[in-house]
Amino acid sequence: MHHRVIDQWSRGVSPLHALSAGVKLAALLGILIAISAAPTYPTIITASGLLTIAAMVSGLPFTGLLSRAAFVLPFTAIFALLTWWSGDPERALLLVAKSFLSGFAAVLFAATTPLAAWTNTLRRCRFPSTLVTVIEFLYRYLFVVAQQAETMRWAARGRGGFRFDAAGGAVGALFARSWQRADGIHRAMLARGFQGTPK
Amino acid sequence: MIHANYSNSRMHIPDGFLTPPVWLTLDVISVPVVAWVARRRPAVVSDLDRRVPLMGVMGAFVFAAQMINFPVGLGASGHLLGGTLLALMLGPGAAAIVLTAVLILQALLFQDGGVLALGANIFNMALAGVLLGYLPSRLFGRNMVTIFLGGMLSVLISGVLALAELQTSGVAITGHPAQVALLLFALTGIVEGAITVVVIRSIERLNHTALRSTSATSLHARLAVIGAAAVLALCGAWLASGAPDSLQLLASNVGLDAEPVWTHSPLANYEVSSLGPEWARRPAAGLLGLAFVYTMFSLGGKKR
Numbered sequence: 001m002h003h004r005v006i007d008q009w010s011r012g013v014s015p016l017h018a019l020s021a022g023v024k025l026a027a028l029l030g031i032l033i034a035i036s037a038a039p040t041y042p043t044i045i046t047a048s049g050l051l052t053i054a055a056m057v058s059g060l061p062f063t064g065l066l067s068r069a070a071f072v073l074p075f076t077a078i079f080a081l082l083t084w085w086s087g088d089p090e091r092a093l094l095l096v097a098k099s100f101l102s103g104f105a106a107v108l109f110a111a112t113t114p115l116a117a118w119t120n121t122l123r124r125c126r127f128p129s130t131l132v133t134v135i136e137f138l139y140r141y142l143f144v145v146a147q148q149a150e151t152m153r154w155a156a157r158g159r160g161g162f163r164f165d166a167a168g169g170a171v172g173a174l175f176a177r178s179w180q181r182a183d184g185i186h187r188a189m190l191a192r193g194f195q196g197t198p199k
Numbered sequence: 200m201i202h203a204n205y206s207n208s209r210m211h212i213p214d215g216f217l218t219p220p221v222w223l224t225l226d227v228i229s230v231p232v233v234a235w236v237a238r239r240r241p242a243v244v245s246d247l248d249r250r251v252p253l254m255g256v257m258g259a260f261v262f263a264a265q266m267i268n269f270p271v272g273l274g275a276s277g278h279l280l281g282g283t284l285l286a287l288m289l290g291p292g293a294a295a296i297v298l299t300a301v302l303i304l305q306a307l308l309f310q311d312g313g314v315l316a317l318g319a320n321i322f323n324m325a326l327a328g329v330l331l332g333y334l335p336s337r338l339f340g341r342n343m344v345t346i347f348l349g350g351m352l353s354v355l356i357s358g359v360l361a362l363a364e365l366q367t368s369g370v371a372i373t374g375h376p377a378q379v380a381l382l383l384f385a386l387t388g389i390v391e392g393a394i395t396v397v398v399i400r401s402i403e404r405l406n407h408t409a410l411r412s413t414s415a416t417s418l419h420a421r422l423a424v425i426g427a428a429a430v431l432a433l434c435g436a437w438l439a440s441g442a443p444d445s446l447q448l449l450a451s452n453v454g455l456d457a458e459p460v461w462t463h464s465p466l467a468n469y470e471v472s473s474l475g476p477e478w479a480r481r482p483a484a485g486l487l488g489l490a491f492v493y494t495m496f497s498l499g500g501k502k503r
Binding site for chain 2: 006028029032033035036037039068069071072075076079082083095097098099100101102103106107109110118127128130131133134135136137138139140141142144145146148149150152153161162163164165167168169170171172173174175176178179181182183185186189
């Protein structure tokens with residue numbers, strides 16, 4: 001899965017990785033707001049320059065980062081083409097540049113900041129602790145539940161694929177198992193003295 | 200095999216599309232609403248820390264469930280989006296939190312939706328989508344029809360809101376592209392409704408403890424739903440005033456423009472023409488309409 005790579009990247013060692021999550025989050029928002037508020041070529045060129053330097057400092061594979069940022073392109077391409085056809089090619093290019101650069105900035109942030117670091121920052125910024133804890137749980141069990149879904153998909157492929165109602169049965173079973181898993185997790189947490197937020 | 204995965208006609212707006220006034224407004228709306236929902240304490244306090252791991256695992260479930268493809272004919276497939284399912288299983292508040300968490304992770308780790316656009320995406324999918332997915336079952340009791348309707352409405356409202364926001368930001372989507380987009384949303388909505396129905400039926404067959412019994416609607420809950428719906432109507436009216444095209448397109452698509460009765464009603468053109476200053480008319484009309492619909496629903500709906 002895609003986020004596994006980002007997770008590994010985020011545990012690297014570089015000056016950018018060492019920077020505190022709060023500073024990186026502020027820088028990310030700053031760049032995004034600048035691109036959004038002043039969408040001109042000087043802003044875009046300055047932002048690309050800064051992001052390229054940051055990517056170099058991070059020591060992560062540059063093309064890898066670029067290809068992850070390209071995940072925004074399918075959505076963007078549709079609207080860019082529409083804008084182009086309606087006779088505004090310059091605006092279309094700007095749209096692609098803006099959304100790609102914004103995506104790249106977000107990738108760079110996620111690829112140099114482990115999830116626990118930025119969720120702790122969110123918690124310190126007085127984000128609702130329920131929401132932050134849910135994000136952490138979600139991330140922790142993403143691999144586990146996704147693995148289960150993957151197994152179901154393989155099994156179904158072995159039987160010749162899902163019919164509509166059979167796929168419904170699989171998702172229902174996945175739901176029930178996730179629910180039981182959550183109950184088990186909660187009991188295990190109580191046994192270890194959990195009181196609302198992770199310590 | 201063509202993998203025309205409907206939900207990849209995504210409703211996640213990336214950064215770079217919305218203008219600052221639009222994303223800022225929606226951030227300013229969504230953040231306090233989510234914070235309020237997240238800080239609410241359930242009636243039984245010990246329930247809260249039981250629900251936190253549950254919500255987390257359910258978020259992981261939403262991601263994972265999207266890996267299972269539902270064949271919908273012609274080699275195309277769809278998958279569960281999950282807003283309505285979560286709202287019916289966990290309640291709308293918890294569902295909104297789970298989907299917000301999903302959207303935040305999608306924005307940062309999957310480049311699915313922007314960071315500044317998070318407010319917009321949360322508003323469209325985690326708030327409006329969940330609310331509309333939940334409303335039919337809440338008002339009429341849970342049965343196959345209301346579940347289907349909820350799934351369909353939740354997708355439709357998310358899509359239409361996204362279109363309206365893009366439109367307000369000056370991203371030109373008019374004429375045929377807008378019609379195609381609405382058609383896609385409608386198809387995705389039908390698929391989502393059908394998937395939600397089969398999944399809930401299969402959970403029922405498993406006779407799972409997760410099934411919430413439809414409890415009597417308390418006054419408090421009703422007020423919360425009305426309040427949320429009112430906010431939604433206000434925002435919708437505000438957006439509609441900025442983007443009349445797409446909403447009129449929607450109207451013409453569902454046949455509302457063929458000599459509709461309501462052009463003669465006091466709410467014609469979403470404006471209360473006889474009262475109040477200019478700026479208050481559309482929201483007032485929206486609220487009046489809501490009150491009307493709500494009254495009809497509570498008169499017609501089964502009391503439980």
